[in-house]
Amino acid sequence: MTVEAASPQETVATRVAGIGRTLIPDRWLGLVLLAPSAVVFLLLLIYPLLYGIWTSFHSVDILDLASGGGSFVGFDNYLWLLQNAQFWHALKTSTLYAGIVVTLQIVLGTAVALLLHQSFKGRAFVRGLVLFPYMMPVVAVILVWMLLYNALFGAINYILFSLGLISRIDAIAWLSQPDSAFAGVVLVSLWKYFPFVVVIVLARLQVIPQDLYEAARIDGAGAWSRFVDITLREIKDVLIVIALLRTIFMFNNFEVVFLLTHGGPMQATLTLPILVYETALDGDRAFGRGSAIAVVMFGLLMMTMMVYFRFLRREDRQ
Amino acid sequence: MDRRQFLKSAAVTGAIAAGAAIPGRGAQAQQTMLRFSTPEADPQQIKGWESIFADFKSAKKVSVQPEYGLWDDLVKKIAADLVAGTPPALIAGGSKPGFMIDLARRGLTIDLAKVVDEIGRDDFDAAALAQWQYKGQQVSIPYGQQWAVLWCRTDLFEEAGVKLPETWDDYRAAAEKIHKPDKGLYAAAFPAGRTWNTHIQSIAHIWSAGGYFFDEKLNVVLDSPETVRAIRYYTDMVKRFSPPDASSYGFREASAAYTTGKSATTFYWGRVLTHLYQQNPALLKVSQTVFIPRDKQYKFGAGHDEFTVMKGPNSAQAIELVKFMLSDPDQFYRLLAPVIAHVVPTRKSIVPKLQQHEWVRDNPRIVKTLIEPHNYGASDTFESRNHPFNYKMDAMISKNVLPDMVQRIVVGGDPVEKAVSAAHKTATDIAKDIKG
Known part of the structure; x- marks a missing residue:
């Protein structure tokens, strides 16, 4: 193969051996290849975000959005939000819900992962089975749980009744009392999403060098000591990442809570995503106010993300 | 494969894929798809809607794409569809005159007064029609009350x-x-x-x-x-x-x-x-x-089940569908039969037909x-x-x-x-x- 000598006017970047001129110089190629994903990112993430922030400063009915209607109201929507008791109640409920669910998911998910890390017959099958709740569509899950929780026909009350723990007249209305409804929503969220933790922790467990355990055993370390000093230490970083990601996910979760309780009873399960939905899309369709709540949610989650990024940076440095 | 060859083959593959994904204009012109949204969605009602739509397709060569929702969520769904620029052509049921009249106020619906006249205004319950009027417009046609x-x-x-x-x-x-x-x-x-x-x-x-x-x-x-x-x-x-x-x-x-x-x-x-x-x-x-x-x-x-036609490229076909369902007593009756006695027709001439239904005859006390x-x-x-x-x-x-x-x-x-x-x-x- 002969190589044509490059003329002084041509740069090396515009010529490729045996092919001739290229349309894109090498120094631009990276940017050009990135451009499609950058455009998608701008259109699908940045534009809606900026639009949401823009509408949060406007008084706008959702039906006016298509025609570009609405009037600028400055910080009025944020002032309204700060004075709105429902917002503070929903913020408290969301924080509590996300905190409790994530903690329980991590505890249960880690325990199940440890169990599935052991050798036993049918392990591969059980590992597949554990993923079942995570794979099921949310609507189907909710319908099943609503039947389980039903005060009159539900399996939970039937078991309690059969065991003599409650009388028929004292049938528990699980989703009709504030405390039990909140607990009911937490339980479903835990059941539905804990397999995510199992998968991640299990993957991490499989790469812990066995030598560490053998050395610890030789040094006389017991099971608890091996768990705390080796396993927990090794999976700690993964657990922190899971905690951050799950917190963001659960804080934003709408479907489980809404489908189970619609935010009731007595607003005991009214979370911020439901409040955004009710404010922006319903009734007076105050899209600007709904956007203001969503922007505040975004700010709170950004703070969580900053913790996550700081953690990642520390990891990189180490 | 060097970089140039890779880029060339990627471009060719992409072009072929894009070509396959974009339907031809001819295909679009042949098929009109009418979006229809309703919360009246008991399994029997769904069967009823679909048999009506099959007849309509045979008669008018227009397909209907039904979307079944919940009573509690209809307003939110329509509002979100409107913002997305894809409202359904026809809405049935909903019983939300406030929302529908708000749509009319913004010029988003079709005035159906002429449709009522064509079908026969005298045959309709005047009070029911009045509930769905706004500044002389017939925003929706109530076909049933309950x-x-x-x-x-x-x-x-x-x-x-x-x-x-x-x-x-x-x-x-x-x-x-x-x-x-x-x-x-x-x-x-x-x-x-x-x-x-x-x-x-x-x-x-x-x-x-x-x-x-x-x-x-x-x-x-x-x-x-x-x-x-x-x-x-x-x-x-x-x-x-x-x-x-x-x-x-x-x-x-x-x-x-x-x-x-x-x-x-x-x-x-x-x-x-x-x-x-x-x-x-x-x-x-x-x-x-x-x-x-x-x-x-x-x-x-007292609520109503009503038809509302949204302004859009398929409004004319949606009006045809409304006429098809309300003018022909047999088609009208099919709207009511799946949940008989749940929706009472607003057209007086249909009431005797309702009273002939076996379940209505057999259960006078109900x-x-x-x-x-x-x-x-x-x-x-x-x-x-x-x-x-x-x-x-x-x-x-x-x-x-x-x-x-x-x-x-x-x-x-x-x-x-x-x-x-x-x-x-x-x-x-x-x-x-x-x-x-």
Whole structure:
């Protein structure tokens, strides 16, 4: 193969051996290849975000959005939000819900992962089975749980009744009392999403060098000591990442809570995503106010993300 | 493969894929797809819609793409569709005149006055048509009307030696004798969930006591002695005689409580007749309906099922579909037959056909209150004849003002006066922000 000598006017970047001129110089190629994903990112993430922030400063009915209607109201929507008791109640409920669910998911998910890390017959099958709740569509899950929780026909009350723990007249209305409804929503969220933790922790467990355990055993370390000093230490970083990601996910979760309780009873399960939905899309369709709540949610989650990024940076440095 | 070859093959592959994904203009021109949205979506109703659409396709070569939703979510769905620039061409049902008229005010709907004239204005119930008019426009065509009644187990009333109730006192006295929770039988099923059904039933009781949500100038007047009296009675019936999970009841649960035999009575529309035929035919012989028991007067919500045509590229075909369904008595009847006696036709000429249905003929004790005309109807948008069109009530419904008030008493244990006063304040705050 002969190589044509490059003329002084041509740069090396515009010529490729045996092919001739290229349309894109090498120094631009990276940017050009990135451009499609950058455009998608701008259109699908940045534009809606900026639009949401823009509408949060406007008084706008959702039906006016298509025609570009609405009037600028400055910080009025944020002032309204700060004075709105429902917002503070929903913020408290969301924080509590996300905190409790994530903690329980991590505890249960880690325990199940440890169990599935052991050798036993049918392990591969059980590992597949554990993923079942995570794979099921949310609507189907909710319908099943609503039947389980039903005060009159539900399996939970039937078991309690059969065991003599409650009388028929004292049938528990699980989703009709504030405390039990909140607990009911937490339980479903835990059941539905804990397999995510199992998968991640299990993957991490499989790469812990066995030598560490053998050395610890030789040094006389017991099971608890091996768990705390080796396993927990090794999976700690993964657990922190899971905690951050799950917190963001659960804080934003709408479907489980809404489908189970619609935010009731007595607003005991009214979370911020439901409040955004009710404010922006319903009734007076105050899209600007709904956007203001969503922007505040975004700010709170950004703070969580900053913790996550700081953690990642520390990891990189180490 | 070097970089250039890779880029060339990627470009060719991409072009082929894009070409395959974009349908040809010819294909688009041949096929008109009409989007249709409705919450009237019982399995039998879905079959009914789909057989009508199949006939329409044969007759007019237009396909209909149905989208079935929930009563509680229709407004949100349509609003979101509009923002996305993809509203359905035709909406059926919804019973939200406030929202539909708001759409008309913004010029988003088609005036259907001419369609009514073509079908025959005289044959329509004038009062029903009037509910859906705005500044001379016929925003929607109500094809059916419906109201809730009290479904009663006659065997249990006879066994207890009490008559079917006409007044609140009758109902409470009967409930005392029928209620046997230790045997899994509840005397009533007053809905108290954070749902539209709770709004519908509780406001009907406020009206019956002589109260209103708004006065004739559309000021909130919820904190009246009449409201306190009505809500005291309502919540007492929830706490004492309804199933323990009544505070999560919406439409489905209130109906199921009766059809499964758990409650001796329930407030519901005619749809229960179909449910009994399908799920518990034994109860048909021991069921009867009466008007919802009254305090000072009979007064309860009368809703409509209506057709609304949205402005868009397929409006003309949507109008054709409306005419197709409403002009031909056989097609019209197919709208009603799947849940017979649930929706009463607004065209007078169709009523005799309804009365020939086997289920209607066989169950006179059930259908009488459901299909015979009466003067007790009111609506959220016109609480009385003296009230102007109420554009504020939709917000009260969607913000669950009345259900939250009921729950504060039933679940939270608040005194009635305190809960009513809090609801009044909430409603006043919401109303303050609503522009006319």
